[in-house]
Amino acid sequence: MMWMGLAVTGVVIILALGFYAGRLLFQLKQQNQRHQLARARRTATIVESIQVIAKAMLQQQCELSEGAIRLCNLLEALPSASPPDYSRQYPKLYEFFYKVSGFAILDARAKLPKSERMRQDVARAQIESEYETAVLKELPALQDYCDTL
Template identity: 90%
Template sequence: MMWIGLAIAGVIIILALGFYAGRLLYQLKQQNQRHQLARDKRTAKIVESIQVIVKAMLQQQCELSEGAIRLCNLLEALPSASPPDYSEQYPKLYEFFHKVSGFAILDARAKLPKSERMRQDVAREQIEADYETAVLKELPALQAYCNTL
């Protein structure tokens, strides 16, 4: 008689644990779906930003150096399990980015003496002139890549 009581208690415990495990699995599935939705929204927002910047650069509504800095940072922020090597896909854009990213911006630029700001502006403009054609040629490929995401 005692064995039957223990068996019943064991079955009840196993059923309770099974129900609890099922509930935890369901909650995990919901959490993964929420994370995927958030990742998809983030990707869509970044892709939209990239497309707007590319369009502005192609229409010369945005300075080439500012656009390149923004594009490279956005590409690196794209959520992906195994992101491609963007510096290989868009070598001139990344080469240009590395050359212009060393210049002072915002508050650091405002603190510079006027002569240093002018020197940096001239140097940046020279780099932009050197890379303009090559960078603009890579932008349609970047646009096409964004359309696949």
């Protein structure tokens, strides 16, 4: 009789643990689905931003240096398990980005003396004129890449 009570207690404990494990697995599945959905939404938002900026650059509605900085940062923010080497896919864009990213922006630019701001503006304009054609040629390929995402 005592064995029977222990066996019933053991079965109840095993069933309770099984139910609890199943519940945890279900919650994990839901969490993974939410994570994938959030990742897909983030990717879609970033891709849309890249498309808009690239289009604005092609239509000369956006400064080339500002667009390059934004595009390179957005590309690096794309969620991917194994991201491609964008600097190899778009070498001129990234080369241009590295050259113009050293200039002061926003508050740091506002704090500069007027002569230094002018010097940086002239240097940036020279770099933009040097890279404009090459960068603009890479933008359609970037837009095509975004269409595949």
